[in-house]
Amino acid sequence: MPEIDVRLVDVTKRFGPDVVAVDHINLEVRDGEFFSLLGPSGCGKTTTLRMIGGFEEPTSGLIELQGQDVTWLPPYRRNVNTVFQNYALFPHLSIYENVAFGLRRRKVPDQEVRRRVSEMLELVELPGYEKRRPSQLSGGQAQRVALARALINRPAVLLLDEPLGALDLKLRKQMQIELKRIQQEVGITFIYVTHDQEEAMTMSDRIAVMNRGHYEQLGTPEELYERPTTRFVAGFLGVSNMLRGERLGEDGGYAVVQVVGGARVRVPRERLNGRAAVEVGVRPEKIRLLSAGAPAAEQLNRLDGRILDASYMGVSTQYIVRVADEANLTVYEQNVERTEEGSLHRPGEMVSLAWTPEHTFVIHEGTGGDAGNAG
Ligand SMILES: Nc1ncnc2c1ncn2[C@@H]1O[C@H](COP(=O)(O)OP(=O)(O)OP(=O)(O)O)[C@@H](O)[C@H]1O
Ligand SMILES: [Mg+2]
Numbered sequence: 001m002p003e004i005d006v007r008l009v010d011v012t013k014r015f016g017p018d019v020v021a022v023d024h025i026n027l028e029v030r031d032g033e034f035f036s037l038l039g040p041s042g043c044g045k046t047t048t049l050r051m052i053g054g055f056e057e058p059t060s061g062l063i064e065l066q067g068q069d070v071t072w073l074p075p076y077r078r079n080v081n082t083v084f085q086n087y088a089l090f091p092h093l094s095i096y097e098n099v100a101f102g103l104r105r106r107k108v109p110d111q112e113v114r115r116r117v118s119e120m121l122e123l124v125e126l127p128g129y130e131k132r133r134p135s136q137l138s139g140g141q142a143q144r145v146a147l148a149r150a151l152i153n154r155p156a157v158l159l160l161d162e163p164l165g166a167l168d169l170k171l172r173k174q175m176q177i178e179l180k181r182i183q184q185e186v187g188i189t190f191i192y193v194t195h196d197q198e199e200a201m202t203m204s205d206r207i208a209v210m211n212r213g214h215y216e217q218l219g220t221p222e223e224l225y226e227r228p229t230t231r232f233v234a235g236f237l238g239v240s241n242m243l244r245g246e247r248l249g250e251d252g253g254y255a256v257v258q259v260v261g262g263a264r265v266r267v268p269r270e271r272l273n274g275r276a277a278v279e280v281g282v283r284p285e286k287i288r289l290l291s292a293g294a295p296a297a298e299q300l301n302r303l304d305g306r307i308l309d310a311s312y313m314g315v316s317t318q319y320i321v322r323v324a325d326e327a328n329l330t331v332y333e334q335n336v337e338r339t340e341e342g343s344l345h346r347p348g349e350m351v352s353l354a355w356t357p358e359h360t361f362v363i364h365e366g367t368g369g370d371a372g373n374a375g
Pocket of ligand 1: 015019021039040042043044045047048195
């Protein structure tokens with residue numbers, strides 16, 4: 001087992017009598033991992049990060065860094081550094097002095113400062129920028145300098161609060177790849193806060209998906225996407241088709257669930273965990289569209305419906321399919337087989353939706369909090 005770098009034990013933060021910003025969080029971040037807190041505005045990401053950094057005291061609970069209880073230590077006594085969204089570089093200092101700042105304060109000899117600053121500028125791919133001022137940098141470059149400045153003291157943990165939030169989409173995507181490379185090169189534990197699911201998925205080893213002061217599920221990007229266990233996670237990470245149903249019985253390793261229009265779908269048995277009334281889901285790209293009545297392998301789950309809408313989206317075509325006059329399902333089909341005349345299926349057409357039972361996930365109603373911390 002890798003070592004635990006940051007541990008939150010039952011941490012709660014209240015602001016006044018009414019606001020519970022963080023609600024009994026238990027969390028273990030492993031040494032050297034890229035860990036993200038992902039969630040909508042106001043769910044408590046920044047407050048959690050600020051407590052780890054020491055800028056905010058928890059109302060109750062315990063925070064450990066590398067096995068040491070730091071709950072009541074001020075920020076400068078923690079082996080942690082922070083990068084914020086508004087890079088907060090010193091405008092009157094050169095890039096060199098901005099990066100060197102943390103070393104100057106510790107009276108590190110000049111020669112070593114030179115060596116380490118140039119090492120850091122190399123790492124963030126800005127060698128040659130030593131003499132410039134922050135006002136002479138682009139947003140992406142300024143954020144690289146902020147990163148170099150935060151890493152130069154070699155903290156055990158780097159906290160990042162939406163550091164790419166001010167950048168345009170294209171630059172943000174570039175910087176995501178850069179950040180991941182830098183984290184892997186330095187091997188320092190990163191705790192990254194974002195409300196952007198794609199960003200979290202691109203960079204993270206593991207993600208905690210937060211909602212209303214706690215996290216609903218914790219796991220690798222793949223685990224969270226392939227097998228979300230709450231409705232919130234299923235909807236926040238990508239698009240999900242949800243179907244309410246009732247368990248009818250079993251068939252080999254599968255549970256049989258009756259859903260809209262009386263159709264039966266099969267679900268790997270252990271995912272149902274014995275429950276009777278359930279909500280199952282399937283991702284839009286897992287579904288194949290077949291012409292109505294077309295044969296399909298018997299083991300596939302299958303629903304019949306009518307195409308309501310077909311929209312060209314570049315990489316894929318998005319279909320909205322009405323099933324049993326009850327549910328609208330979304331289907332993505334890669335545009336490999338698209339014909340000159342347009343999409344393969346047209347609005348009004350009757351179709352079948354087919355997918356393998358293994359791609360069906362199950363919502364565990366009523367679970368949440370730290371239930372997923374085993375990942
Ligand atoms: N100093 C404060 N005083 C009172 N309430 C606060 C304070 N700081 C945060 N809150 C409240 O606590 C909750 C969580 O805030 P927090 O800043 O942690 O959210 P966030 O997930 O970082 O949101 P965002 O994505 O918008 O940055 C919010 O309801 C917020 O209004
Ligand atoms: Mg925030």
